[in-house]
Amino acid sequence: MTDFAATRARFLLPGNLIYLDGNSLGPLPRGAAERLDGTVCHEWGELLIRAWNRAGWMELPGRVAARIAGLIGAEPDHVTVGDTLSVKVFQALSAALSLRPERRVVLSDTGNFPSDLYVAQGLIDALGQGHELRLAPPERIETHINEDIAVLLLTQVDYRTGRLHDMAALTARAHAAGALVIWDLAHSAGALPVDLAGAGADFAAGCTYKYLNGGPGAPAFVYVAPRHMRHARPVLQGWLGHAEPFAFEPEYRPAPGIDRLRVGTPPVLQLAALDAALDVWEGVDMQALRTRSIELSELFIALVEARCPMLTLASPRDPARRGAQVGFAFEEGHAAMQALIDRGVIGDFRAPDLMRFAFTPLYLDEDDIRKAAEIIADVMINRLWDAPEYRVRETVT
Numbered sequence: 001m002t003d004f005a006a007t008r009a010r011f012l013l014p015g016n017l018i019y020l021d022g023n024s025l026g027p028l029p030r031g032a033a034e035r036l037d038g039t040v041c042h043e044w045g046e047l048l049i050r051a052w053n054r055a056g057w058m059e060l061p062g063r064v065a066a067r068i069a070g071l072i073g074a075e076p077d078h079v080t081v082g083d084t085l086s087v088k089v090f091q092a093l094s095a096a097l098s099l100r101p102e103r104r105v106v107l108s109d110t111g112n113f114p115s116d117l118y119v120a121q122g123l124i125d126a127l128g129q130g131h132e133l134r135l136a137p138p139e140r141i142e143t144h145i146n147e148d149i150a151v152l153l154l155t156q157v158d159y160r161t162g163r164l165h166d167m168a169a170l171t172a173r174a175h176a177a178g179a180l181v182i183w184d185l186a187h188s189a190g191a192l193p194v195d196l197a198g199a200g201a202d203f204a205a206g207c208t209y210k211y212l213n214g215g216p217g218a219p220a221f222v223y224v225a226p227r228h229m230r231h232a233r234p235v236l237q238g239w240l241g242h243a244e245p246f247a248f249e250p251e252y253r254p255a256p257g258i259d260r261l262r263v264g265t266p267p268v269l270q271l272a273a274l275d276a277a278l279d280v281w282e283g284v285d286m287q288a289l290r291t292r293s294i295e296l297s298e299l300f301i302a303l304v305e306a307r308c309p310m311l312t313l314a315s316p317r318d319p320a321r322r323g324a325q326v327g328f329a330f331e332e333g334h335a336a337m338q339a340l341i342d343r344g345v346i347g348d349f350r351a352p353d354l355m356r357f358a359f360t361p362l363y364l365d366e367d368d369i370r371k372a373a374e375i376i377a378d379v380m381i382n383r384l385w386d387a388p389e390y391r392v393r394e395t396v397t
């Protein structure tokens with residue numbers, strides 16, 4: 001039994017807020033604030049350069065990666081952390097393409113997060129070998145998998161609608177056509193059970209500032225299946241991906257294992273915060289988390305639909321077909337979200353018209369959902385969003 005009241009107590013949440021935006025930036029775990037204080041003041045402040053050895057800074061990426069591996073069904077020692085998700089998608093895609101040198105097509109879906117698509121386009125241009133990025137509608141992606149495809153690059157949970165791809169089935173389908181698969185777990189890691197090894201995934205990458213609560217700018221993770229490890233050669237070759245970084249050899253030699261996907265110096269402050277944030281996951285059963293997340297989202301949909309006919313559910317109605325987030329379409333969605341945030345219900349907005357809400361049982365309960373639905377009904381029924389101050393668009397929506 002997972003004690004969700006106990007996990008909730010481990011977060012520093014402002015009392016007057018209902019936080020439904022853990023899919024964008026997880027809240028602050030108490031342990032992370034304390035850990036950062038120690039890392040900054042004691043380790044950096046007093047140990048200075050000695051902290052790389054004495055405070056275990058050099059081991060931190062491996063330690064944090066091993067903890068993430070446990071949450072995504074990865075074999076130990078096949079995950080590493082660092083850089084941002086966009087960079088790790090680049091790393092994984094460049095390694096995967098080099099494993100299918102006779103093929104030229106990267107297949108993704110039209111719902112994928114733009115950064116993944118931009119990275120693929122940039123890599124294709126840089127390689128200059130005539131590769132093509134092909135996009136298909138997410139609902140019909142399997143019908144586009146054929147023997148042209150070198151790599152299938154998919155985000156498991158759609159960042160807008162929450163639509164969930166069937167990882168095991170699509171991976172099997174791609175393998176039957178001789179293609180490799182990269183899974184982006186940005187909206188999966190910490191949101192639902194993931195079994196990379198069980199699904200036979202080739203590569204995966206994800207971020208840690210969303211459902212893993214690692215803090216703004218927390219480093220990304222990347223996974224390589226054991227069978228590809230010796231052959232995977234990413235294009236970005238940095239000194240910390242070298243077999244012997246402190247030999248300072250002029251020629252690159254990849255590290256034998258997952259470290260070859262590292263690039264440069266680890267972000268120690270971010271890793272310290274993330275390491276502490278991962279403490280919250282100890283004793284959390286991912287299946288229990290999933291069940292609870294579905295209960296909360298089902299309750300939310302029922303309450304909102306009962307009161308707000310002007311909102312249209314933009315997520316799959318079947319909870320088994322969506323991740324931990326729900327989107328409602330509304331023409332004035334941006335203004336409506338601003339009005340909600342003003343009243344203490346924090347979700348976010350994705351153009352053109354989507355209001356997004358995430359259901360994170362680590363720190364949300366039914367009481368929060370009922371209160372949030374009440375406030376949403378008030379804002380929608382009484383058109384409280386229809387005010388000049390809610391028309392202003394800030395940089396981050």
Ligand SMILES: *Cc1c(COP(=O)(O)O)cnc(C)c1O
Nearest residue numbers: 084085086113115155159186207
């Ligand atoms: C959030 C997200 C990203 C963000 O990438 P960063 O490099 O960490 O900014 C990339 N891909 C997907 C699918 C995302 O949801």
